[in-house]
Amino acid sequence: MTQPQTLFEKIWNHHLVDVQDDGIHLLYIDRHLLHEVLSPQAFEGLRLAGRRVRRTDATLAVADHNVPTTDRSLGIEDPESRLQVETLSANCEAFGVEVFDMHDPRQGIVHVIGPEQGFTLPGATVVCCDSHTATHGAFGALAFGIGTSESEHVLATQTLRTSRPKSMRVTVDEPLPAGCTGKDLILAIIGHIGTAGGTGHIIEYSGRAIRDLSMEGRMTVSNMTIEAGARAGLVAPDAKTFAYLEGRPMAPKGAEWDAAVAYWRTLASDEGAVYDREVRIEATDIAPQVTWGTSPEDVVPITGVVPDPAEAPNDAKRGAMTRALRYMGLVPGTRMADITVDNVFIGSCTNGRIEDLRAAAAVVRGRRVAAHVDAMVSPGSTLIKRQAEEEGLHRIFIEAGFQWRESGCSMCLGMNPDRVGAGKRCASTSNRNFEGRQGRDARTHLVSPAMAAAAAVRGRLADVRELLD
């Protein structure tokens, strides 16, 4: 009888090429995603060393960070952004890597298109030069962000030199209360364990609340694992996972599909498997969440107030809170639901999928965006945009006063022209509320899509439960 193993241990052990005496593991990588911002220097390194891409069939590239979300037939105005996007296509052509350029109907945010194409598969190791690679863990893939030098290493060798991380299990047993989504759950988890709480760990999410989530909801949870400091999140693959993947263009077909599913079913953590750390979250306590500060751990329920640094547990935290409140222009004790917003952004690899757009549209339907609010939707992929249009969601958004844009990373980080102005306040479905993230001196409040929609129509942060039928 072998020792009970966790999902993480099974995947890790199945990918070990070599274990060195000094504790370094050579880990095989099954799927490598690339985008235009962090890949040019990796390709340049290969070129300088005369190396090739070892497995072009395991590599897929897409332009997402820099692309305009307005009319793409006009090209990219900014010369640096244009050069990066063109360089991606040129590099992919030179090295034989498949690329979705910004005019491709399959274009979208790298972490949305991987699952959408069936490129992401359970049990696989997935890497990308992007910290939100954690998203793919929703499929039971071991997926984590790497740097450009590591990406070059994967391109050349299809492996990574790494050491074995620790494991953590986050269990959420009860179902989520009404009005709460995967986004509210992951924000509550980050608030609980802290932005460095998962450092050095891989987090497996388990329990009823996780199983009840759709694949979209699981992706949202896994996506923000990095905001808790852990490089990867994992959810055991189940019938929902297989149903999502079946028939996707790059997913296995026929007998191979059956064999793959049979293998994927063996991946779930064994009974009695041991984790380095266990955390339990009481889902019944969760209300729709909203951030007040400049770290994703700075989170409170929408029914709460801006916290007081005087109540901070230590000097370091007090200093960080004081600085965050100054940046955010907020006063302790202010009710979160009294904070007015200037912008609303719905999109990103965290919350740009079809279910997210449906949830936002359900709140917006028959209502108007407040006169002082600039609101936009950027679907997570071009295929999601098309699906939303087939469902008529775009009309709901446009009639309410939203801008309906093309797909890309957009206002989540504002590398393209989609930015929040200095001193302006944005309710955003994205993943980071860091200083300057959405634009220099811009102020971000992270929320779910339904909460973002509520903020748009109320013109202030608002409890979406008041707007639901």
Next chain:
Amino acid sequence: MQKFTKLTGVAAPMDAINIDTDQIIPKLHLRTIKRTGLGKVLFDELRFNPDGTEKPEFVLNRAPYRDAEILVAGDNFGCGSSREHAPWALLDFGIRCIISTSFADIFYNNCFKNGILPITVSPDELQALMADAEDRENPVLTVDLHPQEITRPNGAIVRFEIDAFRRECLLDGLDDIGLTMQKAALIDAFEKTQRERQPWLYR
């Protein structure tokens, strides 16, 4: 990659927790296809006003910290994005060593790929080293990777731990792609077995 053996230099204090990669290098400066030249935009929004003039209160705009080669910073340094532009910008500015109580994982890995030594110390040690760095008369630390020691201005020694393989790579300036390519036979064998067992992973 540049080797890292021993460094004696000015240490700049950044007494804040969660200094993230968006602060280290804002995204607008990621629109480059080169690794070099990013030192001038390191900590851009903390260091410069929108009109390009310096913010005099920012530590790296003050003597003697303009010439800093070491950063002493609060917990969870480098959290956020995987952008290797963060270590590239630090290196281009002249920073070769960062001392904190903890680092975000991806940033930590990225440092080693670029000849930067991230050192993890205890909260008490950090407090002492932060005080050393804040002494503008003599904020000079010596970091020696061979014995894994930081020598403080008062001569006291702070020992630090580091992974043996990473230490060796820094000391020798090794290209780890070259090292891994020596294991091509193991990689070939892994692929052969995996292809038989999980053919769906091969397109």
